[in-house]
Amino acid sequence: GAGVSQSPSNKVTEKGKDVELRCDPISGHTALYWYRQRLGQGLEFLIYFQGNSAPDKSGLPSDRFSAERTGESVSTLTIQRTQQEDSAVYLCASSAGQGGTGELFFGEGSRLTVL
Amino acid sequence: QKEVEQNSGPLSVPEGAIASLNCTYSDRGSQSFFWYRQYSGKSPELIMFIYSNGDKEDGRFTAQLNKASQYVSLLIRDSQPSDSATYLCAVEGGRRALTFGSGTRLQVQP
Numbered sequence: 040g041a042g043v044s045q046s047p048s049n050k051v052t053e054k055g056k057d058v059e060l061r062c063d064p065i066s067g068h069t070a071l072y073w074y075r076q077r078l079g080q081g082l083e084f085l086i087y088f089q090g091n092s093a094p095d096k097s098g099l100p101s102d103r104f105s106a107e108r109t110g111e112s113v114s115t116l117t118i119q120r121t122q123q124e125d126s127a128v129y130l131c132a133s134s135a136g137q138g139g140t141g142e143l144f145f146g147e148g149s150r151l152t153v154l
Numbered sequence: 155q156k157e158v159e160q161n162s163g164p165l166s167v168p169e170g171a172i173a174s175l176n177c178t179y180s181d182r183g184s185q186s187f188f189w190y191r192q193y194s195g196k197s198p199e200l201i202m203f204i205y206s207n208g209d210k211e212d213g214r215f216t217a218q219l220n221k222a223s224q225y226v227s228l229l230i231r232d233s234q235p236s237d238s239a240t241y242l243c244a245v246e247g248g249r250r251a252l253t254f255g256s257g258t259r260l261q262v263q264p
Contacts, residue, residue: 080256095251098251141203142188143244147196148197
């Protein structure tokens with residue numbers, strides 16, 4: 040597609056349930072990022088994939104959070120046993136990676152509400 | 155100390171004035187610096203990037219970088235109400251991933 044696509048756009052779940060958020064990056068972009076943005080706050084780095092390198096998972100807040108990426112395509116962010124503090128907008132971004140300008144192109148985000 | 159610090163604002167300026175947004179960063183090895191604009195309820199979009207010390211101008215926007223002081227700023231000339239948004243400073247360094255500040259909310263008063 041022309042841009043970064045994320046789904047679902049909105050997700051309401053009950054505390055304790057697992058959720059999966061999907062990101063489809065811009066074709067040809069080797070780098071993919073997940074950020075979390077709580078209401079009125081800045082972007083909190085979660086995880087970064089660059090090509091076939093080991094992902095940088097240093098931003099994942101707990102072992103309930105995990106993410107996978109298949110090659111240089113779709114990524115899935117999984118949150119297990121959701122808690123109310125997980126409520127936020129989860130933003131995915133992709134970039135051309137090494138050799139590019141570093142510009143990140145963001146999706147519209149997945150708004151997660153944990154009741 | 156946060157890796158990237160910004161004053162949260164709001165910064166209020168009258169239409170036509172110069173808005174000055176500031177950012178400091180802690181990682182002296184940082185190489186690339188970005189300013190993103192985020193309208194309420196929308197995703198961030200890139201305004202400018204700067205790699206070298208000094209000024210970089212693009213239309214009404216000027217980014218300024220001082221690596222010795224670990225300081226980067228964004229000037230918006232002839233501010234318009236449509237510039238009202240949150241401006242996020244982002245820094246790329248040894249962690250390889252962009253680190254964002256918490257953003258400065260700018261309000262341009264008509």
